[in-house]
Amino acid sequence: MAADRQQEEPVAHHSSSTPATANGQQLGDPMIKLAAGSDVHQFDMEAPPKHKMLLEDIPPSQQLNLRFERICAYVNTDYDTPGMVTRLKRTFDKTARAEAEAKQKKQILFSVTGEMVPGEMLALMGPSGSGKTSLLSIISGRAPKAVTTSGKVTSNGSRFTKAAKRRVGFVLQDDLLYESLTVWETLGYAAALRLPRGMSAAQRAERVEAVLLALGLSKCRHTIIGGFFRRGISGGERKRVSIGHELLINPAILMLDEPTSGLDSTTALHLLVTLRQLAQGGRAIATTIHQPSSRLYLQLDTLMLLAEGHVAYYGKADQVVSWFAGLGFAMPYGVNVADFLLDLAQGEVEGGDFSRLAPAAAAAGQQQALYKQQQALAAGEEGEDAQQHDRQAKHQQQQGTAHGVPAAPLSGPAAIQALYSSYETYKRKHPGGFAGEPQQLADLQLALEPPAAKKAAAGDGKRRLGGGGGSLIERSLHKAGSFLGLADMGGDKAGAESPKQHGKAAAAAAGDSDELSDPADEEEGGESPEFRRSITRIWSRSRSSSSLWAGAPGDIEAAAGAGKGCSGQLVAGMGLADRGGASYSTQLRVLLQRHIKVKRFESLSSQRFLQGVIVALITGMFWWQRGRGGSLLAASDVVGLLFFELLFPAFTALFTSLFTFPNDYRMLLKERASGMYRVSAFYVSSALSDLPMDCALPALFVVIIYFMGGLRLTAAAFLSNLAALVLNVLVAQSMGLLLGVAFMNPKTAQTVASIIMLGFMLVGGYYVRGIPAWISWIRYLSFVYWGFNLLLKIEFAGATYYSCGASGLGSGEAAAGPAAAPCHSVPDLQAALQLPTDPNASPALELGVLFGMLVALRLLVYYTLRQKTKAA
Ligand SMILES: Nc1ncnc2c1ncn2[C@@H]1O[C@H](COP(=O)(O)OP(=O)(O)OP(=O)(O)O)[C@@H](O)[C@H]1O
Structure with missing residues (x-):
């Protein structure tokens, strides 16, 4: 993938090529600008040249490949009654304690496996509540204690050590910043605390400058972050400051939770372009993203689609449409790919070709079809509906022979189950479970298609990759076409195709367009960093996959603990990251300064x-x-x-x-x-x-x-x-x-x-x-x-007090004294005043x-x- 991008560099002259359109959108421009590295910066008003803009690349020897295997997570279905009484009860009452422990657990992640590869941006997508944030927090070691986890996280094939965790930047969904600090102060204090103690103040300042430049924050460096009562920087700038906070350490791994939420699409695009550049600098980036526009989607390398905590797709982002088309869920014409994916993951898209689906999915479809038939019979369908039903029944007979199931379109829970079951079937057959490499896609066809189709597919697989020729920008545009549902970037037929035809055509188009280039071509001009990165990626993927999937298919299920594919063990080595770079005295000094600055607007003091x-x-x-x-x-x-x-x-x-x-x-x-x-x-x-x-x-x-x-x-x-x-x-x-x-x-x-x-x-x-x-x-x-x-x-x-007058207390005490009769000194003040x-x-x-x-x-x-x- 990195190699592909390298090829895409010298294509500025293609910017004049005919821009393809879909749904009235100009497809060509964004692609061309993004593909042509130098043009990327025209998104940023104050962007310096690329070589100055980004932080230094992470050398291959220091890159981190983060692999997460069979991650499962559970939460309590019932909330904990807050308060002291509950706590005391728990402490002293065995029954209450047992009840609390026995509270039913709900599984929110189901054996999720994947990896973050240097040079790539992995996007976690899925409907709200599908488990994106939970997954990200678990693999970064930040899962709250309320979430029980199992699985394994490794970096470069070894234990994910504290030292490695220190090289992870994590950007929370909510920007957590001190409102009364300026942008410069926020990053300056973070730099003083996080950067290695060997770095001089000047070097730290330089790093802060680099981050400000990289994120386009120079203009607001002296503006306070602000909050509800005191206006400060904008929402987009806040988000960038949060990212900058993490970029300061030049992390080898960067994880971001919803970095684009609340941003307009242009600002969001700026952000993703920057992130992509950072990824290209040897960082492994993972981001959850809700509903990216088509332009944003183009920035993603790898996609993991989660549906109800299950992986429904994990593979190349630009192959997802063909993947689902291959499963019988064709993307309707004119729909944004992200919308389509979210609809799919929520069971909102009807489809499903049982002849290709995994047995579990087919079984789900069978149940749903039977249910639908019963419902139709009960309702006494007539007229057009009845005819349609009849047509469907005939179609089932023709199509459903592979698994002996009727073929009616799936939707709702059955469709969701069909999707992840298919992916799980694929994962069992393919080490690492990464979908979307052309050869693997071909394998998918071989694995899922009926015997007659296998022969042809095998023949296709032998075709020389890249044989289709065409310029890089054409291929890029072709990719864009597959994202956006265009079978042919010439645009002559796309509009006329039915959704189903279109899905199949898109699958074919994507398969053709995403061909890996011959490494020999890359070597002609010497071993470029991009090429090295791609080699690292391939090496790391093959290495980790061999260690992961050494067992026979079905091993995971055999090892199941509480849930399917879950080992039942806690994620190893998930403690806090090690201490920061600053010495203890520096920490004290910097934090003290920061505390004082943070209180600068506190009217509470006055x-x-x-x-x-x-x-x-x-x-x-x-x-x-x-x-x-x-x-x-x-x-x-x-x-x-x-x-x-x-x-x-x-x-x-x-x-x-x-x-x-x-x-x-x-x-x-x-x-x-x-x-x-x-x-x-x-x-x-x-x-x-x-x-x-x-x-x-x-x-x-x-x-x-x-x-x-x-x-x-x-x-x-x-x-x-x-x-x-x-x-x-x-x-x-x-x-x-x-x-x-x-x-x-x-x-x-x-x-x-x-x-x-x-x-x-x-x-x-x-x-x-x-x-x-x-x-x-x-x-x-x-x-x-x-x-x-x-x-x-x-x-x-040692003080002497006098008792005056009849009451013994006296009233004219101003003049009181030994001479003022009838006053007399009190020998025992404690007794006289009842002092404690x-x-x-x-x-x-x-x-x-x-x-x-x-x-x-x-x-x-x-x-x-x-x-x-x-x-x-
Ligand atoms: N500590 C917790 N206690 C109870 N339920 C939890 C907890 N953490 C997560 N969940 C549940 O786990 C599921 C996944 O939550 P998560 O926040 O990971 O989803 P998400 O995909 O990131 O959602 P969103 O896109 O809305 O942020 C949800 O159903 C959520 O209610």
Whole structure:
């Protein structure tokens, strides 16, 4: 195929040849532009010459051939009831656990085998829900844990190692990018994290430039990605940035999930042209694609059509029409090939020639035909319908002799089954199961056709490939004709043919036009990279196929586990990709910078500041200079002030941090899957990036209320108060992070957090003093309790307060003092104010417990985050 493309290069002069038309479409132009390598770039406004545009080719020695064998996948048919109760039940109740395990599994992929070959673009097509995304995520090692898989994935015939996985670029269906970063920043940070540590900053910048150029993103390099609230780059540009993110590492394998969805057809074409060029540079590319236009379809090399999780076709993209025509499903005239394929895979196309179909397919057809007959009889068909039915019955007698089945057109589930059964039959006879090479197509005829036809087909197979002659562009146009349902690119007969005739003619045309060139021709001009690539491809295909299909046909079924053709083993070596190229310190630095940049538009920070200042001012007004009073009454108010000073910043920090990891979780999973950094680097940098704000807010709060409230006026007391508050805030924040990461659902986390905080507040030592002994231990779990005790010690240690007047609290405390009778100093402040701790005792215990809590919670957060990323 690569060799074919090489031949297609020097054909610019053919651009003046008569463009063929089908359905009013100009066929010639796109083909000619695509075939003529240099003209391709006229699609791109800012495209530089080709040699500059693309990343460096992958040398043959570094190319990767990814083979996936007998991939099966299962999911639960029933959803998991979310929530803590279910989880607790599962943990402690054996029956509930058994029930959960026994939940019925639905098979979504059925023994799918194929390969990604360097130099080729494999398209996964199929109706929605046919399993395209699942297959792609399984072979890339990114399948969610909820999907049970079996089968085998190998690269270059060996285990798909972590090192090999690092060379895989995977573009998700949804573009997962930070909205507040610019295009340049997005790619720049990714380059800093993903490229080998040996690369200099200048080399990395060069790589980013190359990617920007290759994807036509230079113009929007300084535009932010944007999102719902802040407009940024366009949808097409977003998609290209996502692809660029993966291209940075110059991957040997690139997988893309629906890269063209949401794009207009021209932008989608630009994208596929670029992808095709990247493939030609020695990369193996696989992409799921929904409904490509004819122009887009022409970019595809290999096609795997999935129908309800089964392979209905796997082979050359330009042979698919003839393949299905050969099975009796002719493409109607004027239909886009992609539409036709999707209709087929959904059983929307009537057809099926039982004399050629596999026994299983024929059986399905037989059932359907019998059913139809019964229905027709029951309905008492009359007139034209009855005659037609009669004609069909006669036709069945003539055609259906091969398998002894009636021949009525198939549709619906029977047609789908017929399609994949036929492919499975073919696969058993053909190592590797790759359809569409001319010789194999000839074999298909031999395998499926009645004996009389075999002789002629065998004769055809002996014809010298390429004997049909004609220029490359003619052959290319011929191919286009077969895609679009034209039997003859001259266009004189095509329009007049019936769909059935047309299908057969298309089959013949495609068989003629897709002939491999003689390798000797290629060697005339020396061994070109394209030629080497094609050799690699052929070598790798033959090698892998021999290892795969060494057993006799039917071995797969014999080895079946839970499903047909499934080994029942988990896919080997499907762990996360290895670490990224950057050193740990670089990861920390780059992630820290990125975290800070990502928050550049966060109005939350200024809102939190404003909120803190206003609340502090109100508090200061209410407690205005109460700390200066010296009376027991003033001391009592100060206790309240200290408790509030502690609670407010702790609450704010805890509830804000609940969102930290749930917001970043998907990004973390995506980037971890690419091995960009360690979870710990992400975690530490995230915590560090929050630190300035976490310290600045309580500091501001403390400064305002400390002096307005008239608390102890010594530097040591002020700084200690501030430090204690920051420590407490960090503990509260860690608790918020833990709840956030444990539930990953901010709503649930909020509910749990409010219960916990309320509990901690109540047992904190201010509201309830006489907690029943059996439950009083709970306060030791409360960081509020320890923080409050610490603040009390800082404020009241060694201080003298006076009890004045009959109440013992006094009201004229401003003038109070030893001289103001009847005031007297209070010997035991703890007893007088019912404090939870002795203010004169050492604060070491409180400090130790709070530090311990901080460390323990942070470790727990890290552990939980790791577990979550592993389990995802
Ligand atoms: N984790 C899961 N839990 C339950 N069902 C799942 C899960 N993942 C996939 N499926 C089911 O598997 C089938 C294939 O899904 P998949 O997303 O692979 O299809 P698709 O061909 O990519 O569809 P689309 O084109 O709409 O993206 C669907 O029926 C889907 O509902």
